Structure formats: C-alpha cells, structure tokens
Amino acid sequence: MTAVVPPTAAPAGRVSAGRRWSRRDLTFDKISFMVVFLVIPVLGYILFVVWPFIQAFYYSLTDWSGFTPGMNFTGLSNYFKLFSDDIFMKAVGNSLLLVIVLPIITVVLSLVLASLVTVGGPSHGPVRGLRNSSIYRVVSFFPYVIPAIVIGIIWGRVYDPSAGLLNGILTGLGFEQFQSFAWLGEQRTAMIATIFVIVWGLVGFYMVLFVAAIKGIPAEIFEAARIDGAGRFRTALTITIPLIRDNIQTAYIYMGILALDAFVYMSALNPGGGPNNSTLVMAQQLFTTAFTKGQFGLACAMGVVLAVITLVFAGIVFIVNRLTGGTNEVAE
Template sequence: MQHGKYRFITGFLALPLGLYLLFVVWPFVQSIYYSFTDWTGLSPEFGMIGAGNYTRMLDDPVFWKSLQHSLVLVLVLPLVTLGLALFFAFMINVGGRRRNAVVAGVRGSAFYKIAYFFPQVLSIAIVALLFQFAFNPDDGMINATLEAVGLGSIQPDWLGDPDLALIVVMMVLVWSTVGFFVVLFSAGMASIPREIYEAALLDGATRFTTFFRVTLPLLWDTVQSGWVYMGILALGAESFAVVQIMTVGPGGPDYSTTVLPLYVYQAAFRDGQAAYATTIGVALLVVTLAFAAIVMRLGRRERLEF
C-alpha cells in the first residue's frame, strides 16, 4: 500500500517537476555557463574566458551603483508597502468604532477595498506612463498643483534631479503594489476568529494593543510571505518597468535610478554583451536568494494556531 502511494505521488509530480526543471532551473544553469564566456548574444559563436566577466563586474562603477539602488529598494519598499498595507487592512477589518463589543471595520470599508485594489487592475507600464506625465516638470499635474496652491517657487524637476528620481520611483512602486497586500492581509484578518478580538476588547485593549498583541502575531506567516514577495518585486520586473519607462536615459540622470534588472537589459540588448549581462543576472540571483533567506531566517518564530 505504501509502495503504491509513493508511486502515485511520483507520477503526479513528474510532469510539473520536469517543466520546472526545464523552464526555471535550466535557464539559470545556462546563465551561469554563459557568464564564463564572451558571448555577444548576436552570434552563436563564443569562447570561454573564465572569470573575466566577474572581474569586470567587480570593477564596474555602474554595477555598484545599480546594486546600491536595488538594495535600497529591497530594504525600503517592503517596509513601507507592508506597513501601509497592514495599517489599511487593520482599519478596514477591525479598526472601526466598536459598539456592544462588536468588532468591525471603519465606515465605507467595502469602498476602500476597491479603491486600494484599483491600481492592480492597471498594467505596471500604464502606471509608469501616467506618473511620468504627472511628474513632468513643465506641465505635469504635481507641479501644476503646487503652483495652484501658491507653491510655484518649489517646483522640482522630479525625474531630472538625481536626489529625487529614485524617491519618485519608490513612491510609484508603493502606490502600485500596496493594494494587493491590503487585500492579502484583509483575507488573513478575516480568518482570525472574532471571538479573539471581542475578548481583547472586553479586557480593555486599545487599537494599538490589539494590532501588536493579536493581529500581527496571528498574521505573521502571511506578513513574512508578503515580505519575500515584495522584495522579489523590488528586485525584478516591477522596478525594471518603472525605471525603464519613467526615468531619463533610462536609468538616469547620472545613473541615479539604474537598478540591476535594468542594467542586465541594457548590457544585453543595448550594448550587445549578453555574457556580461548574464554575469550581472547571476549577481541579481545571489542578492534575491540572500534576501529571501535572511527574511525567512529572521522572521522565524513559533507558529500560532487558532
């Protein structure tokens, strides 16, 4: 009986495992292999050059700038996005006025859920284009609003100032992703028994105490998964799309918004240096795996059940 069970499990997993190895693992193996070559991506011919691409990468100031910007995104974006999402989800589900020991969200919670989730309906490319127009220094909505309220003297060049461009990118990424996590955390909070909240209310717990003593511990596994997912978004396609569409260059000014995914794209398709691009991709893979491992390790705690 046990032998038949394992045969069934093996047969059931064989096809998806084979597809995963073919379309996920094998491209990673190929990328690592090509990083030791001089392949241009324009010709099938290439030669082995050993660790030459890695030596070049370590001496490349643009690589270090892009790595620095990616690390800023992966440290700041999850903190801000998940913090806002937890606050919004808590207020929508259990942060409203309590009458007769009944736990409920704020008035208009259903509307807020739709409003927060609305950016998820839009493609990230459309979001980046909309905000590119909004932050236009000449006729964009942001500077026009500042001028309308009498602050025309402080109209910055949002995407042309090296000190502001990356901050603008992070603001757009937060706006475009926070709604997803609001819905995710709302679903997690809805699964927490109301009796727990009502007991805390009867004991005189405040919103602050309820959040940190009840909601966050019971929602911790979801928060941890969201942290890893948000970090992968910050290191991947989301940051690439926003920087590629919104910023000068793209990646500027003065490489102030260049991130690792964008640098991989530029090295491969603009400069015709596919091997060097795969080398940067390997570095991006290492950073992503390290981030996920650190979050999972630091976030490990005793599982709470209810």
C-alpha cells in the same frame, strides 16, 4: 502419540509490514496520479527554471555576444569586471536601497489599511471595520489591476515639469518654487518619486492579502482583547501581527523580489537610469548590456549576481522569522 505442534505465528512486525505493502501496491491510478501531479511538474520546473539558470551561469563564464554561435571561455573575468564597474555597483546600491525601503513602506501601509477596514471600526458592538470599508477595498485595489507600464507612463506625465498635474496643483496652492520642477530629473527627488509610484501601485494588493488573513482570525480574540482594555494599536501589535506573521513574511519576500527587479517601473519613469544613475537598477543595466552593447556573457553574470542577491534576501527573511519565533507562534 505424536504431539501436533501448532505453526509458529509470524512476528507482528512482519504481518503489519506485509499489510502495509499490500495497501501500497502500485496501481494505474496511483502511477498516473504521481506522473501528472509529481513527475511532470518537477520535470517542468527543472526544464524551465533550473536548466535556464545553469545555462545562464555557464554563459556568464564566456564572452558570448548573444548573436554568434561561437564563444570563448573566460572564467570569472566577467565577475571581476562587474565588481570593478562603478555604474553596475551604483545599480546594485540602488537595488539594495529599494529592497530595504520598499517592502517596509508597502507592508506597513498595507497592514494599517487592512486593520482599518477589518477591525478599525467602532469600539463598541461587534468587531468590524470602518463604515463603507468595502468601497475602500475596491478603490485601493484599483491601481493593481493597471499594468505597471501604464502606471509608469501615467505618473511620468504627472511628474512632467512643464505640464504635469503635480506641479500645477502645487503652484496653484502658492508653492511657486515647484513651477517647472523636474521631479524625475533631480537627483535628490528622482528615487523618492519613483518609490512613491511603486508603493501606490502595489499597496492595494497587499492590503487585500492582509484583509483576507485578518478575516481568518476568530472575532472572539479581538473581543476578548477589547474587554481587557487593549487599544487598537496594542491589539494590532500583540494579536493581529503575530497571527498573520506568515502572510507578512510572504508579502515581504514578494515585495523584496519586485524591488530587486523594478525594471518596468524604472524603465517607464527613467529609461536612462535617472540623473547621475540615481534610479538605475541591476535589471536595467542587464538589459542595456545585453541588447544594446551585445555583451550577453557579461549580462548573464549580472543575472547570476541578481539571482544570488534575491536568494540571500529570501533566506535572511526566513531566518529572521524563525529566530524571532514566528513559526512557533503560528503553530501554537
């Protein structure tokens, strides 16, 4: 009698692989989902973000005037010209000053205000913020809903040396040295006055951002810290900041990008760049070079330099956050 040999069973790996492939068969729903939510956004990003940047880099290697179809390839001559231009280097220095000072002041002040309106209330009972904290949130957020150009115009009138509100208040309090004092016309005060305006306009938004992040921390953690005898300052350093570290990183990057631009605020307060170009930033110089002087090739080189500085700044923030253990703390 001939023995019947049972068929050899297929390896388990092949069976599971076949089953996985059957589950991933491309259907109309899957294809339409990928097209709508993946292909179209990627194409839009390439078309409206990547491609203009490539174009700008190409134009930066030419002498294009912006208003003629013809242009001559000049290589890196525009970049050599930029780094030998004292006015542009002054603008770079002012932009770097803003990117160092503005995020620190805004983020620290926003953190303090957010802590006060969320966990800065009484030291007994449930963890809560100051009394009527919702009113403080609305009041502090109000400047952010005003357009930046309007804020610049308003504060330009406040700083007016002859009829400005600030000089009127100071002279009324007996400080006669501030009569007809030009806050935006003095080299030693122009940048400080401008930084104050930008912080005033943005601190409310970042405060609300941090309030939402702090609200996501379980109240039991703050109550445990209170039982252990931790004060408000120690609680902020050891609990609040580590647990919302990613939010702080995001806010810092956004503030740094705004500081590197700051075109609207600077143009509204000091259209000409301030006394001795003390408030001139790269975006202002780029606009003047392109639309006043008609040197679009050189202006594109300025834009490329600005974009590279922005990317370097963001990269430094990410690297510092990773080296200091930010990702690990959040993951834990």
